[in-house]
Amino acid sequence: MGDTDTPLIELEEGLSPESPSKDKPLTARGARTRAALVAAARVIFERDGYLDCRLTDITAQARCSTGTFYTYFSSKEEVFAAVLEASQNDMLHPGMPRLDPGQSSHVEVIEASHRAYFEAYRRNAKLMMLLEQVAMIDPKFREMRRQRGKVFGERNARAIADLQQRGLADPNLDPYMASMALNGMVGRLAYHNFALGDDMEFEALVDTATKLWVNALKIVATPS
Amino acid sequence: MGDTDTPLIELEEGLSPESPSKDKPLTARGARTRAALVAAARVIFERDGYLDCRLTDITAQARCSTGTFYTYFSSKEEVFAAVLEASQNDMLHPGMPRLDPGQSSHVEVIEASHRAYFEAYRRNAKLMMLLEQVAMIDPKFREMRRQRGKVFGERNARAIADLQQRGLADPNLDPYMASMALNGMVGRLAYHNFALGDDMEFEALVDTATKLWVNALKIVATPS
């Protein structure tokens, strides 16, 4: 991509921040308790699912009382947001590789991105599944996901448009639609494999996703 | 597609039957009541969502008593299955066009399939969203969806393999993975547009989906 700092593609589904809820200065003890609750919530959510988990399961896991939960959160929804927030770093910055421009082609960048994305997804599979679930249940999270998808869609759309202008990608495609479609494709692939456990071979997955992207956009194999 | 009766691609996400549950002979009156309940259930499910709807809302809508519900179904889950079953015809056979082989190219078949799929999805958007929701909530429905996805994935995988063998598609792709990925891509596109209301232009959608498919598989533009 030469002189641009925009990475060619970004595939992260991204998790979510939103509102830092009950944001208080927090004493050291408070911070510890809150963190314990968030960690416990992740464990319980992943074990029982969002719907089937009871608040008391979370507090039991965090070894605190029910009341304490409400010191830091005011609903299941809110802890869930906190869990996502706490996991964001891993999902949002999936070690986007800094490929040496001189040695990498567009294809290599795309492949590296896919690999990083799939790896992050695999690491957080349970959580991703949870997010899918909650997004289907709670309109707030659904909207959050949609917005985030849009942001990534637009970012990749710009990258695609850029390639098109430089004659390096199929000019007949609508950049935004193509972007949304291909992002969705990779997301679905990851969901099926890591969340549903379809269990395809990891490298083959990266390879297929990359080939389909490259083919779909008719990307010309030229050094990045 | 030559001598096979397998259509080139099938995109339907498919809805679901599963267990015919309380399948009794049913008197005329019984059949009427049952049908009323199924119809009412669809209305209420689409209005309130699977989780937020109460059984009494359904019976109220069907103008019958709570007890009657249990004459025909034994749980919410079961009515939902019945609703899906009743809607399957529209979703499963989305008017898959019987194109005249002599006049149609692969591309035209793919395009027609996409159009039919998107139209069906649009007609049943609320229900499809519901299905997505329930699949995320109830393992039974999740598994049902997965199986169905697999069936379609395999069917398309065979079509892709066939094209590859005839030198009409990129031979470097894993047919099954590619099939799953592309099916997922189209499904996601439909979900975003018709369920989430992303509101892209219909024909552009068909066109983009088709181009991406064709490009991705590097389908050689030859008459079907």
Added chain:
Amino acid sequence: MGDTDTPLIELEEGLSPESPSKDKPLTARGARTRAALVAAARVIFERDGYLDCRLTDITAQARCSTGTFYTYFSSKEEVFAAVLEASQNDMLHPGMPRLDPGQSSHVEVIEASHRAYFEAYRRNAKLMMLLEQVAMIDPKFREMRRQRGKVFGERNARAIADLQQRGLADPNLDPYMASMALNGMVGRLAYHNFALGDDMEFEALVDTATKLWVNALKIVATPS
């Protein structure tokens, strides 16, 4: 009272209807259950007070389950209204005596009214105390009481104005204010005696209240 059909005075504090809440046709069984709940509620309210009574105490007393409560009422407030409604006949029509006009004086009418009022209050002392309590707690009931007090106040104000015009009562008094003041006086007397248990002699109470009314208004002792 001569040519007017307006009774000279009316002292009832009145209880309250408001909204018939969950008014359904009610089957015989339903009516029975509802009545049992209302009766149970009165018992428990009078025993424990409005605040200290739990819904489960009421359902236990009514020998039904918690859920059943919610079939008929949607809150403590609502049962309380129902209890009041059920008691209204006794409080609202405290046997207002039909004195023979030819034989009764204004004073006799006033005395009879006071006696009837105090008797009704004594019969329902616990409930009246409850009403006082709830009126202090819940703005809805407070307002209800205020409105009712106003209605009686105005009614008596008209009677007082009538007497003034006929030269039978102190013309220097504001009829409405005097009415409100004297109604309040009798109400407070009843509250202290029957609710708080100040335990004055019943006939002395009637006598004092009557004398104070008559004196206060300077009612001329003439046959009604």
Added chain:
Amino acid sequence: MGDTDTPLIELEEGLSPESPSKDKPLTARGARTRAALVAAARVIFERDGYLDCRLTDITAQARCSTGTFYTYFSSKEEVFAAVLEASQNDMLHPGMPRLDPGQSSHVEVIEASHRAYFEAYRRNAKLMMLLEQVAMIDPKFREMRRQRGKVFGERNARAIADLQQRGLADPNLDPYMASMALNGMVGRLAYHNFALGDDMEFEALVDTATKLWVNALKIVATPS
């Protein structure tokens, strides 16, 4: 009233001391904190009512921590008593006028008393309403109010009896009952006007209350 130092009438509803609770020497800082809590409590009680206010609202308003509250009080009830105590001066000694006996009639004394009472009530309307509320909720405060009412009732009863003996008031009335009734009348009038906001004209209120008292007791208009 000649040779007695008992004022003719005293109308104050009186507020309350009771138990000096945690009466400690108190350092200067402690006194300040306690005062802040009492002041804060009054603000919050008046804003939210006794029942709906949380202790944390009070401590927040007083800009101190929850724990500090318990350094000075051991319950909500106790702060409330402290609030009343702090306000007593204004309510208990409503500037009872020292009229010059040579120039004032009984009527003027009564009128001045009523005026003073209503003014005090108006100044403390919110608090008086609160007291009414708490007296209905908490037996301790109810009893306190009753005792205080009795004290005033007896005091006025003595004044009435005195007048009766001197031939200056209706001898047919029971002094104590009449006293209780008339005190109650004025209290109720004040409650309706200043707490419930019935909004009658202030001077008319004083005038009506006075006329009713004088009439009711048949007080002979003679210089005090």
Added chain:
DNA sequence: TATGAATGAGGCTTCATTCAT
């Protein structure tokens, strides 16, 4: 078959009070 009242387990939430720092 239809009815709809009755059931009751169990989750959610509040807030006065305690106590370690």
Added chain:
DNA sequence: CATGAATGAAGCCTCATTCAT
């Protein structure tokens, strides 16, 4: 004295499911 996090008992309320009529 002050702090404020932690506690946990206690009630409310929902709604899928049953069952007597």
